[in-house]
Amino acid sequence: MTSRLRELIQQLGEAIHESVIESEQIAGVVQDIRKHGFDVLLMLEATIGLNEATEGDSEETDETEEGTAFSKNDRDWLKRLRISVEGEDQNEEIGG
Structure with a gap:
């Protein structure tokens, strides 16, 4: 660092x-x-x-109905906190 x-x-x-x-x-x-x-x-x-960002990380986002964009890193972090994002498969297992 x-x-x-x-x-x-x-x-x-x-x-x-x-x-x-x-x-x-x-x-x-x-x-x-x-x-x-x-x-x-x-x-x-x-x-x-x-997390060291790569070029693909900044472009790979999903938008919710409200227009908020989440990157893959955002979604992974939310999953670790056991927070689901609307629109994702609710049956998907949360990794921890």
Whole structure:
């Protein structure tokens, strides 16, 4: 892994952290919990996985009815999380 890639992964982690900190929705829920007499300690763990992309990966996508495109890597990742994508064979076995 190159130092530039490490730097980008660090930036991604920082961006996720900032998104959580700046979320008005999260702040509102935390405030509601505190109103009920509880302190909140929020710890999130992000796992960042990298797969080297090949030219064919970016072009091989399926579109859902809503027009959202999923690559083969997207579909494989969703399957590992046991999330099915509409339009796929519901009887297909989920690999894990």
